[in-house]
Amino acid sequence: xxxxxxxxxxxxxxxxxxxxxxxxxxxxxxxxxxxxxxxxxxxxxxxxxxxxxxxxxxxxxxxxxxxxxxxxxxxxxxxxxxxxxxxxxxxxxxxxxxxxxxxxxxxxxxxxxxxxxxxxxxxxxxxxxxxxxxxxxxxxxxxxxxxxxxxxxxxxxxxxxxxxxxxxxxxxxxxxxxxxxxxxxxxxxxxxxxxxxxxxxxxxxxxxxxxxxxxxxxxxxxxxxxxxxxxxxxxxxxxxxxxxxxxxxxxxxxxxxxxxxxxxxxxxxxxxxxxxxxxxxxxxxxxxxxxxxxxxxxxxxxxxxxxxxxxxxxxxxxxxxxxxxxxxxxxxxxxxxxxxxxxxxxxxxxxxxxxxxxxxxxxxxxxxxxxxxxxxxxxxxxxxxxxxxxxxxxxxxxxxxxxxxxxxxxxxxxxxxxxxxxxxxxxxxxxxxxxxxxxxxxxxxxxxxxxxxxxxxxxxx
Amino acid sequence: xxxxxxxxxxxxxxxxxxxxxxxxxxxxxxxxxxxxxxxxxxxxxxxxxxxxxxxxxxxxxxxxxxxxxxxxxxxxxxxxxxxxxxxxxxxxxxxxxxxxxxxxxxxxxxxxxxxxxxxxxxxxxxxxxxxxxxxxxxxxxxxxxxxxxxxxxxxxxxxxxxxxxxxxxxxxxxxxxxxxxxxxxxxxxxxxxxxxxxxxxxxxxxxxxxxxxxxxxxxxxxxxxxxxxxxxxxxxxxxxxxxxxxxxxxxxxxxxxxxxxxxxxxxxxxxxxxxxxxxxxxxxxxxxxxxxxxxxxxxxxxxxxxxxxxxxxxxxxxxxxxxxxxxxxxxxxxxxxxxxxxxxxxxxxxxxxxxxxxxxxxxxxxxxxxxxxxxxxxxxxxxxxxxxxxxxxxxxxxxxxxxxxxxxxxxxxxxx
Numbered sequence: 001x002x003x004x005x006x007x008x009x010x011x012x013x014x015x016x017x018x019x020x021x022x023x024x025x026x027x028x029x030x031x032x033x034x035x036x037x038x039x040x041x042x043x044x045x046x047x048x049x050x051x052x053x054x055x056x057x058x059x060x061x062x063x064x065x066x067x068x069x070x071x072x073x074x075x076x077x078x079x080x081x082x083x084x085x086x087x088x089x090x091x092x093x094x095x096x097x098x099x100x101x102x103x104x105x106x107x108x109x110x111x112x113x114x115x116x117x118x119x120x121x122x123x124x125x126x127x128x129x130x131x132x133x134x135x136x137x138x139x140x141x142x143x144x145x146x147x148x149x150x151x152x153x154x155x156x157x158x159x160x161x162x163x164x165x166x167x168x169x170x171x172x173x174x175x176x177x178x179x180x181x182x183x184x185x186x187x188x189x190x191x192x193x194x195x196x197x198x199x200x201x202x203x204x205x206x207x208x209x210x211x212x213x214x215x216x217x218x219x220x221x222x223x224x225x226x227x228x229x230x231x232x233x234x235x236x237x238x239x240x241x242x243x244x245x246x247x248x249x250x251x252x253x254x255x256x257x258x259x260x261x262x263x264x265x266x267x268x269x270x271x272x273x274x275x276x277x278x279x280x281x282x283x284x285x286x287x288x289x290x291x292x293x294x295x296x297x298x299x300x301x302x303x304x305x306x307x308x309x310x311x312x313x314x315x316x317x318x319x320x321x322x323x324x325x326x327x328x329x330x331x332x333x334x335x336x337x338x339x340x341x342x343x344x345x346x347x348x349x350x351x352x353x354x355x356x357x358x359x360x361x362x363x364x365x366x367x368x369x370x371x372x373x374x375x376x377x378x379x380x381x382x383x384x385x386x387x388x389x390x391x392x393x394x395x396x397x398x399x400x401x402x403x404x405x406x407x408x409x410x411x412x413x414x415x416x417x418x419x420x421x422x423x424x425x426x427x428x429x430x431x432x433x434x435x436x437x438x439x440x441x442x443x444x445x446x447x448x449x450x451x452x453x454x455x456x457x458x459x460x461x
Numbered sequence: 462x463x464x465x466x467x468x469x470x471x472x473x474x475x476x477x478x479x480x481x482x483x484x485x486x487x488x489x490x491x492x493x494x495x496x497x498x499x500x501x502x503x504x505x506x507x508x509x510x511x512x513x514x515x516x517x518x519x520x521x522x523x524x525x526x527x528x529x530x531x532x533x534x535x536x537x538x539x540x541x542x543x544x545x546x547x548x549x550x551x552x553x554x555x556x557x558x559x560x561x562x563x564x565x566x567x568x569x570x571x572x573x574x575x576x577x578x579x580x581x582x583x584x585x586x587x588x589x590x591x592x593x594x595x596x597x598x599x600x601x602x603x604x605x606x607x608x609x610x611x612x613x614x615x616x617x618x619x620x621x622x623x624x625x626x627x628x629x630x631x632x633x634x635x636x637x638x639x640x641x642x643x644x645x646x647x648x649x650x651x652x653x654x655x656x657x658x659x660x661x662x663x664x665x666x667x668x669x670x671x672x673x674x675x676x677x678x679x680x681x682x683x684x685x686x687x688x689x690x691x692x693x694x695x696x697x698x699x700x701x702x703x704x705x706x707x708x709x710x711x712x713x714x715x716x717x718x719x720x721x722x723x724x725x726x727x728x729x730x731x732x733x734x735x736x737x738x739x740x741x742x743x744x745x746x747x748x749x750x751x752x753x754x755x756x757x758x759x760x761x762x763x764x765x766x767x768x769x770x771x772x773x774x775x776x777x778x779x780x781x782x783x784x785x786x787x788x789x790x791x792x793x794x795x796x797x798x799x800x801x802x803x804x805x806x807x808x809x810x811x812x813x814x815x816x817x818x819x820x821x822x823x824x825x826x827x828x829x830x831x832x833x834x835x836x837x838x839x840x841x842x843x844x845x846x847x848x849x850x851x852x853x854x855x856x857x858x859x860x861x862x863x864x865x866x867x868x869x870x871x872x873x874x875x876x877x
Contacts, residue, residue, distance in 0.1 A: 026571075026602050029595070033605040040604045041530020108527035109563055145474075158485055165489065175558025177497035179538075179566045184493055186568075192485075228481050232488030236496070238568055241540035243555045243661075245499045248492050313542050317570035388544050392753050393573050394600050394697060 004065070005341055007090050008058030009422040014098070015050025016418055018043045020411045026404045037102035045101045045113035051329055052111060052189060053122065054094045059337035060197040061085070064133050064152065066344035067204050071149050072136035085128045092121045109182055111189040112167040119167040126160045147220035148200040154228055155196030162188035162232070176243050183244075183252075184235035190325075191231030194333045198296075199227075199266065201340035202289045206273050209286035209343060215272035223266035230259045237307040240316065253307050260304030267297040283437075284358045285346065288339030291366060295331030299324060314388060319400065320380025327373045330414075335365070338421060345425050346433030354428030355436050357420045364417030372410040379403030500555045506649030508556035509638040515560065515630055522627025525620055527565065529606065536567035537576045537631065539664075546664035548752040550577040550632070554646060554661055557635050572603060577632035577666065585717050586746035587625045589614040597713035597746075599701045615716040636666045679739035682731065682759035691760030699761065702746065707768035717746045718846030724768040726835035730874035733828035734762040744821025744847070793867025796860045800852070801868070809871030819848045826871035836865030 022043040025031050032038030068076055076082065097118040100106065105115045114122065134156060137149050145153075166185020170178035203220065207213055214220055236244055236252035270293045274281070279294075281287045302324055305311055315321065342358055345351050379400055386396040429435070515523065526532070537558075539549045546552060553576050558564060582590075589596055592614035594603040609621035617625070635642060647662055685691055696705065702713040707724035714721045729737075738758045741749035750758060797805075806813040809826035816823050824831075831839065840861040843851040852861060 025604065029602045029604055034607060036608050039529060039606070041528075041533060044530050044533050104528045106528060106530075107563060108530065108532045108565055110533075110568060154481065161485060165493070169493075170563035172562070173497060175500075175561040175564050176553075176555045177500045178561065178564040179558075180496040180500070181493045182564065182566075184488065225477060225481070229484045232485050233492065235488070236492050239538070239566065241542050241545075242538060242566075243500070243503075243541075243553055243558075245496050248496045252492060313540075313544070316540075317536060317568065321568065387548075390544075390547065390752070390754050392694065392698065392750075392757060393548070394598065397571065397602060398600050398697070 003086050004058045004062035004089075005345065005425060007086070007094075008055050008062060008337070008341065009418070009425065011050055011054025011058060011090070011094055013415075013418055013422065015047055015054055016411070016415060018047040018050060020408070020415065022047060023404065023408045023411065027401065027408060036104065042102050042104065042106070045106050046098050048111060049097060049101065049113050050094070052194065053089075053097075053114075056194055056197075056329070056333055056337055057089060059341055060201075061089070061129065063197075063201055063204075063337070063340035063344055064129075066347065067148065067200070067340075068133050068136055068152070070208075071146055071152075071204070072139060074136040074139050077132045077135050081128060081132050085125060085132055088121060088125045088128060093118055093125060107167070107171065109166060109170055110186050112170075112182075112185060114167075116168070116171065119163070122167075123160070123163055126156065126163060130156050130160055146203070147214070147217065147224055148204040150221070150224050151196040151200035151203065154224070155193060155200065158188070158192040158196075158228070158232075162192050179239055179242070180236060180244050180248065183238040184232065186238050187235040188232055190328060191227075191234065194329065195227070195231070198292065198333045198336035201336045202270060202292055202296075205285050205289045205339050205343045206270060209283045210274065210277050210281070212273065212276070215269050215275075219265055219269040223262060223269060226262035226265070227259075230255050230262055234259060234307070237312070240307070240309060240312045253309065256307035257304050260301050263297060263300035263304075267293055267300075284355070284362065285339045285343030287362055288335050288342060291362075292332050292335035292339060295327060295335060295369075299327040299332055302327070314384040315380050318380035318383040318387075319376045319403065320384065323373045323376030323380060326369065326376065331369045331373065334369075338365070341421075341425065342433075346437050349431050349434055351433060352426055352428050352430050353433030353436065354424045355432065357424035357427065361417045361420035361424055364413040364420060366417075368410045368412075368414030368417060372407055372414070375403050375406040375410065379407075503554075503649070504556040504559045507554060507646040508559065508649075509634075509642040509645055512556065512559075513634045513637055516626065518623045518626045519630045520627075521620075522623035522625070522630075523565075525609075525624045526627055527563075529604075531575075532565040532567040533569060534567075534571040534603070535573065535575045536570050537574065538566040539574055539576050541660045545574070546660065549574040549664075551635075551664035551666050552661050554635065556646070557632070572601075575628065575631050577636075579629050579631045579633040579636065582748050583717075583744075583746040584625055584629070585615070586748070587628060588617050588621060589713055589716050591621055591624065592617075595701075596715075597701050598698075600697055613716070632666065679732070679735040680755055682735045682738075682755055682762055685756055685760035685763055687760065688763065690757070691764040694757055694761050695764045698750075699765075707765065719745050719844050720846070721746065723835065724765050726769075726832040728769040728830040728872065728874060729766060730828045730872075731762065731766075733825070733874075734765060736828075738762065742821075789863045789866060790870075792860060793863035793865075796856060796864040797867050800855065801864065804848070805868070809868060821847060823848075826868045827873045830869050830872035830874070831865075833862075833865050833869065836868060837861055840865060 021032070021038070022040050025040045025043070029040075036042070065076060065082070093114070097114040100115050100118065101113060106113050107115060112119070134153055137145060137153055162185060165181055166189065169181040173181055203214065233255035234252055236248045237256050240249055240253065242249070274286075274290055274293070277283075277286060277290065279290065281290055306315055306320065306324065338361070345353055382399050382403070383396045386399060537553070539545050539552045541552045557576075558566075586597060588610075590598065590601075590603075591606045592610050593605050593607070594601040596614075606621070606624075609624065610617050638645075643662055643666075650661070700711055702709075702711045702717065702721040703724055704710040704714070704721075709721045709723035711721065735758070737747065738750045738753075738761065740751070741747050750761075798807075802813055803815040804813045804819065804823040805811055805826065806816070806823075811823040811825035813823065839849060840852045840856065843849050856864070
């Protein structure tokens with residue numbers, strides 16, 4: 001677990017570096033021009049694959065090693081399987097995947113850039129993850145599952161199902177129809193992999209750190225099922241006004257609006273559970289997930305709006321969407337994953353923990369992501385206005401430059417934040433996190449946490 | 462919890478789990494499989510009988526396009542929206558994409574859409590642009606791809622050849638299918654009442670309308686509002702090839718054949734400049750700029766006409782009011798009829814009997830007047846990259862001088 005956590009942070013820094021260089025290349029396009037492996041396109045491929053599979057994948061796996069035993073009262077399937085999963089994910093997916101992308105072996109499909117050979121390994125890795133983390137949940141029967149458990153099961157199983165759709169199908173289904181499948185995966189990568197696991201973290205950390213039960217288990221489950229009903233139906237909203245049948249486009253747009261309703265239910269439930277903790281709770285893990293919850297609300301409402309035809313026709317293809325995806329992956333998902341890592345780290349007796357660095361990491365990341373999201377949103381509106389006004393094409397590029405400068409500068413607090421996060425979890429005294437928890441509120445045990453996680457378990461006792 | 466509700470709960474969760482998987486399957490069926498069936502059907506009904514496929518070189522170029530992430534800044538999907546269509550042409554039909562494994566639609570436009578890029582720009586322009594983008598597009602943020610070349614923009618490697626071949630194929634199948642292809646598609650579409658689908662048949666199919674060499678109606682350009690804007694537009698978009706002062710010596714000019722026109726040495730009628738800006742000049746690197754607002758085109762036109770003024774008077778004063786002028790004119794007329802009329806036409810309109818055989822239009826002297834010096838230069842050295850060859854072996858210096866002056870008389874524009 002610890003290994004996954006460190007791997008998460010290392011791959012995070014590498015992936016962020018790709019993103020930063022790519023963003024600076026929009027300001028200085030000749031940067032790295034003589035080196036094929038340093039061109040914008042290849043760095044861009046490496047950036048998103050690194051963030052999704054390297055950082056978030058590893059971070060979620062690390063968190064699952066903490067959460068699954070607590071949620072189920074059982075160990076994960078096998079430590080040996082765990083070593084295989086870790087090795088496969090980092091040595092056979094991330095490392096060769098990046099090398100191949102930079103060397104020019106890739107597929108030009110969003111959120112699916114790793115070449116086919118790597119995709120096969122990813123699917124094996126996801127299958128191993130299912131085998132590692134899912135069986136413990138079935139040992140005690142479904143009725144005693146906490147909502148986090150549902151999200152974990154749903155997230156892992158559906159990612160295993162959805163991944164081949166974006167990565168394999170467009171290679172055999174051409175053109176517009178391939179784009180329809182591609183659209184499904186673009187959304188499912190966020191909706192069925194990142195979002196459920198991030199929500200699992202949030203639903204886990206809030207009661208565990210605040211020592212108050214979730215506001216409503218009914219709303220939790222309502223939110224969960226609505227999410228799994230609506231999220232997969234969103235995909236086609238990436239290709240509005242295209243040749244894809246209008247009924248599919250309208251269906252996806254409707255589902256996108258309804259998804260906003262679902263997110264309001266989920267976030268209301270989470271915020272009500274956070275009552276009394278404040279917007280910036282003292283517990284660092286809780287503070288990260290509280291902000292992740294707010295980002296989730298903002299990014300989802302934004303998503304529902306920009307799927308609507310009147311807004312989509314203007315801002316689609318612009319930096320507005322880039323801002324939106326950073327708000328999702330960097331605001332919502334990264335804050336949730338970081339919160340989960342910090343929370344778990346605090347509870348490993350031998351893990352190093354540097355409270356000051358974690359605190360700094362939080363604020364630096366918050367400043368960075370807010371600057372970037374606002375900046376790119378405005379940039380998108382400026383581009384959209386120039387496009388609609390029929391201005392010469394390059395005017396929109398020239399007008400973007402100041403916003404691209406700010407976007408590149410937002411990398412300063414962000415990189416600082418990520419380095420601080422890495423330091424926070426690798427320096428400081430061993431067991432420092434546990435001491436911090438004890439100091440603030442007393443040591444938690446499984447017995448203390450479990451009743452808060454699931455009322456039925458409590459009653460069973 | 463009692464046994465009863467427990468069992469009910471358990472049952473409901475099993476139902477929910479099955480339903481959950483069902484939802485996912487439903488999403489694939491509704492948004493993946495069903496659209497695929499509809500699109501396959503559309504492709505069958507609307508595609509020409511023998512749509513043009515990609516060559517081996519173009520297929521390799523397509524792989525390079527994918528490898529370098531071109532699709533992440535350039536979409537290949539014109540949406541069913543007026544704003545897209547006025548800029549990029551007719552919206553993308555399903556059958557146009559049916560050979561794309563995988564699709565390259567893209568979701569971000571930093572550069573322009575390329576769905577109808579085929580023929581929009583000359584090959585030598587594409588090579589310079591790939592080798593060093595800012596040489597021809599001053600404010601571009603596109604990466605350079607020098608490793609596709611053997612050290613220079615005019616020495617493309619196999620990969621550069623393949624990539625440009627692919628770019629030239631974009632939109633080609635539908636363009637070549639022509640009006641007949643459009644008629645087949647319209648019939649197969651069976652969408653008379655669907656206003657959105659009807660859009661598919663509006664908008665140009667080629668980004669370079671001058672290619673067909675028919676007369677294309679260019680709009681009458683309005684009076685521009687701001688001369689400052691014209692100068693800025695010229696500096697950002699034109700100076701890279703035509704040079705900051707219009708002398709045809711911008712950094713992009715080096716490998717373009719024919720070379721970008723020396724604007725200082727030419728006078729143009731308003732109509733000619735409107736035509737050039739609106740339609741581009743087929744056979745040269747001059748693309749069509751018709752996605753610009755008319756006010757902006759007019760502003761640039763005024764800048765270009767401003768270049769011609771200064772040199773004009775000196776050139777003019779050399780010819781008339783000389784007692785020998787009449788003789789010189791007579792000689793020029795004789796030489797012109799004997800040597801030039803086949804291409805440039807009796808009235809200098811560029812419509813001589815041989816002009817239809819040429820790859821590009823001969824200069825129309827009624828609408829474009831070269832200076833005496835420029836005309837002489839063209840006669841002595843030819844115009845590289847065009848059918849205009851050097852005449853030094855056929856004409857004497859006096860004859861060349863005479864005919865260079867003679868063609869200036871065709872000009873119908875106002876003397877500035």
